Amino acid sequence: MNTRVLEVNCPTCMKKVVWSEASPWRPFCSQRCKLIDFGDWASERNTIPAEAPLLDDEDDDNPR
């Protein structure tokens, strides 16, 4: 029996990636694709609006 080679598809560019130590970025084909994927969900999270919108609350500095 020969060594089994498992191949997966890079989630970013769908390129075939050999699942072995030769592919440190698996399941991605490269660090670039890994960063692209990571950046995707990271930017999605960043689009979540801030919890508390800036409200013009009572002004404590209001001189009376």
Ligand SMILES: [Zn+2]
């Ligand atoms: Zn890729």
